[in-house]
Amino acid sequence: MKILATYNIKGGVGKTSTAVNISHLAARDGLRVLLWDLDAQGAASFLLRVRPRVKGGGAALIRGRRDLDAAIKGTDFDRLDLLPADFTYRKLDLILDASKKPTQRLARLLRPLGAEYDLIVLDCPPSISLLSESVLHAADILLVPLIPTTLSVRTLDQLTEFIAGFDGHRPKVLAFCSMIDRRKRLHREIAERLPAERPDVAQTIIPALSLIERMSLERAPVTAFAPRSAAARQYAALWAEVAERGL
Amino acid sequence: MVEAFPHDFVLAGDGRPVEDVVQAAIAPRYTVAPDGLPRRLRLTWLDTFDWRLYHAGLTLRHNVGSRVSDYTLTGDDGEQITAEAKGLRWPSLADALPPGPLRARLQPVTWVRALLPTARASTVMRQLRVLNADGKTIAWLTVSDLSLPGPGTNGVPSRLSLTAVRGYQGQTNRIVRQLTAAAGVAPALRSPLDSVLAAAGRQPCGYSSKIDVKLTGAMPARSAMQKVLLRLLGTLEANVPGTVRDIDTEFLHDLRVAVRRTRSGIKLCGDVLAAGTAEAFRGEFKWLGDVTTPIRDLDVYLLGYDGMAAGLLSATPAELAPFHHYLCQRREIEQRALARALRSRRFLDMTRAWRGALAAPAPRRGMTAARLAADRIRRADRQVLRRGTAITPDSPPESLHDLRKRCKELRYLLEFFASLHDPAIHQQAVRDLKGLQDCLGEYQDCQVQQHEIRMFAEQMMAQRTVPATALLAMGELAGQIARRERQARREFAGRFAGFASAGSQRRFRALTSGSGP
Numbered sequence A: 001m002k003i004l005a006t007y008n009i010k011g012g013v014g015k016t017s018t019a020v021n022i023s024h025l026a027a028r029d030g031l032r033v034l035l036w037d038l039d040a041q042g043a044a045s046f047l048l049r050v051r052p053r054v055k056g057g058g059a060a061l062i063r064g065r066r067d068l069d070a071a072i073k074g075t076d077f078d079r080l081d082l083l084p085a086d087f088t089y090r091k092l093d094l095i096l097d098a099s100k101k102p103t104q105r106l107a108r109l110l111r112p113l114g115a116e117y118d119l120i121v122l123d124c125p126p127s128i129s130l131l132s133e134s135v136l137h138a139a140d141i142l143l144v145p146l147i148p149t150t151l152s153v154r155t156l157d158q159l160t161e162f163i164a165g166f167d168g169h170r171p172k173v174l175a176f177c178s179m180i181d182r183r184k185r186l187h188r189e190i191a192e193r194l195p196a197e198r199p200d201v202a203q204t205i206i207p208a209l210s211l212i213e214r215m216s217l218e219r220a221p222v223t224a225f226a227p228r229s230a231a232a233r234q235y236a237a238l239w240a241e242v243a244e245r246g247l
Numbered sequence B: 001m002v003e004a005f006p007h008d009f010v011l012a013g014d015g016r017p018v019e020d021v022v023q024a025a026i027a028p029r030y031t032v033a034p035d036g037l038p039r040r041l042r043l044t045w046l047d048t049f050d051w052r053l054y055h056a057g058l059t060l061r062h063n064v065g066s067r068v069s070d071y072t073l074t075g076d077d078g079e080q081i082t083a084e085a086k087g088l089r090w091p092s093l094a095d096a097l098p099p100g101p102l103r104a105r106l107q108p109v110t111w112v113r114a115l116l117p118t119a120r121a122s123t124v125m126r127q128l129r130v131l132n133a134d135g136k137t138i139a140w141l142t143v144s145d146l147s148l149p150g151p152g153t154n155g156v157p158s159r160l161s162l163t164a165v166r167g168y169q170g171q172t173n174r175i176v177r178q179l180t181a182a183a184g185v186a187p188a189l190r191s192p193l194d195s196v197l198a199a200a201g202r203q204p205c206g207y208s209s210k211i212d213v214k215l216t217g218a219m220p221a222r223s224a225m226q227k228v229l230l231r232l233l234g235t236l237e238a239n240v241p242g243t244v245r246d247i248d249t250e251f252l253h254d255l256r257v258a259v260r261r262t263r264s265g266i267k268l269c270g271d272v273l274a275a276g277t278a279e280a281f282r283g284e285f286k287w288l289g290d291v292t293t294p295i296r297d298l299d300v301y302l303l304g305y306d307g308m309a310a311g312l313l314s315a316t317p318a319e320l321a322p323f324h325h326y327l328c329q330r331r332e333i334e335q336r337a338l339a340r341a342l343r344s345r346r347f348l349d350m351t352r353a354w355r356g357a358l359a360a361p362a363p364r365r366g367m368t369a370a371r372l373a374a375d376r377i378r379r380a381d382r383q384v385l386r387r388g389t390a391i392t393p394d395s396p397p398e399s400l401h402d403l404r405k406r407c408k409e410l411r412y413l414l415e416f417f418a419s420l421h422d423p424a425i426h427q428q429a430v431r432d433l434k435g436l437q438d439c440l441g442e443y444q445d446c447q448v449q450q451h452e453i454r455m456f457a458e459q460m461m462a463q464r465t466v467p468a469t470a471l472l473a474m475g476e477l478a479g480q481i482a483r484r485e486r487q488a489r490r491e492f493a494g495r496f497a498g499f500a501s502a503g504s505q506r507r508f509r510a511l512t513s514g515s516g517p
Helices: A015-028 A043-047 A057-062 A087-097 A102-115 A130-138 A150-164 A185-197 A230-244 B018-026 B101-110 B169-181 B192-199 B221-238 B240-244 B249-272 B277-303 B305-310 B317-343 B345-357 B369-389 B397-416 B423-463 B468-500 B502-512
Strands: A002-006 A033-037 A080-083 A119-123 A141-146 A172-180 A201-207 B008-011 B031-047 B058-064 B069-075 B080-084 B116-131 B137-147 B159-164 B185-187
Touching: A002 A015, A002 A130, A015 A033, A015 A043, A015 A080, A015 A119, A015 A141, A015 A230, A033 A043, A057 A087, A057 A102, A087 A102, A087 A130, A102 A119, A102 A130, A141 A150, A150 A172, A172 A185, A172 A230, A185 A201, A201 A230, B018 B031, B018 B116, B018 B169, B018 B185, B031 B137, B058 B192, B069 B101, B080 B101, B116 B192, B137 B169, B137 B192, B159 B169, B221 B240, B221 B249, B221 B345, B221 B369, B240 B249, B240 B317, B249 B277, B249 B369, B249 B397, B277 B305, B277 B317, B277 B345, B277 B423, B305 B317, B317 B345, B317 B423, B317 B468, B369 B397, B369 B468, B369 B502, B397 B423, B423 B468, B423 B502, B468 B502
Parallel strands: A002 A119, A002 A141, A033 A080, A033 A119, A141 A172, A172 A201
Antiparallel strands: B008 B159, B008 B185, B031 B058, B031 B116, B058 B069, B069 B080, B116 B137, B137 B159
């Protein structure tokens, strides 16, 4: 079992769209996939038409009083399951803080699911917190959407440095340019320069396309409702790069 | 009403399309939507000749479509395993399936029995989604329209099978309740296999090697024995085609057991049959037993071969391979001889005449079945006790062999007349006897195998093709067998004491008391 997390300290950069589409593509390729919507806003759950509610809330899951297994919902797609969001996830930091070895907690919770799933995708809320640290420790690969600004690149460097300081297991980091608007010169320049200069940035870019925004109307992955679209092709290329780099 | 398949329904066939019937039942909270195109499949259900999968609550189905060939195993408890495989031919052992969970699940159940087609049908399958208010699929509804090949079959009603999406069992249960209460659908009371068999006018579990005849104590002894022997003749004949085609080794095994039981029936109770019957058929059944012996002895060797090869300490399994090859060659020759015998005029005439002889009318007065059972079981029990008591550590192997035969006779008598006895006492008495039989069987098998392995070695030497390493490995095998034989011999006294104990003999007395005239 591999664990992939979509992570960025900023919100609105395309984490959830990426998590949902990558999960769908992996399942379509034959992997048994679980997507955990860790964001209290429940966007991934909404996109997959699952109500964002977990019996007992996040506390029951994190404290191990309720099996993750019992909270899992099947989606409309073969081999793709979802662990839905819950509004109580907003307090996951506090719940983790009260547990033993909080940064290792998520990895320990996910371990028993190894027999059932080939890939677990964690869709993280935008923050830098105990929860994100726990995610960084659990993940094998971090998929980091970057919007093309100088500050975003600086944040990526900070993240890489932070991970380099981990003892033992460290996730691989793969950033990619997200929400690229080709009409903007700065976007074009950064989207061309970054993959050429940095090995931790994917060659694939995900453009800002209205079809991706349409996911919230269709309530489905773009790779499912428009599989031949440019957006779906870009996500497929990104998934291929992720797979090449160790999944 | 018992709901054997709580998520399955059959369509009443009132002319409305399935979608309309279901939609009317589950509205307004849920809706149905088609998913994909209908699929045409040819279905073949597989099981062993003695329905081992069916008895274990399992159903194995081969589904063949335009781009699909898979095997699905479903259990009564909801277990489901699927494996893709093409180009397999049945009958075959489960070993023919590709390695994986399906084969691993089947092998312990089917054991040495081959899987063979038990029913065939074709189907058009459609899938519907059941959606909640969010448009989320919460369950899948599979609609299957089955049709059977050939004339003279009845129709099978359309079947709806509801499968909950993970995490939506509660809502699916609600839909089950709504469908159960709806007009136009009814809960399915049969499995798809049972429905197909019923439509073809057949019953599952059409074969058992057990002597499951119902006797009454007051019936004439001759009628009782005729019933038992006819049942045995049925078992014998049922196993002939499988033995001739060499489908698996159990066909011959069951055939031989039927012959042995028949021979014991003739020997121990033949006096109640019409005059001259026992004498006329004793020799014929001995002939039948004899023609089946060589190949069964080889089967015993081959069935235990892997275990014996794995137990080699000095030699390697590869060094024993020429012996395996020789056994297989011999088996082919013996199989041809057996098939000839079972297709011969002599065999056909014998079974026909035997069936005719068993139709002779019973005398109005005379011994009853209860009296016959009590008398013969008492005698056989006495024989076993007398001969077993006389055996000492110095007794020759023949005395144990003789005792084994007497034990078999007693066991067969218990089986013939089981329906006359209290089931609990009967089962315990069989258990008492079985412990002794297992020990004597192991001893005798080892004796035979030791004799045979020497004979095989000489024959292989005479062919001048056997390497010395193979002969050495066979020597080690002979040593293994000798150790097993000594172990069985050591265990004998304890096993016999168990059978001869007061508790065990009290049970035998209970079976033979109160027998009437």
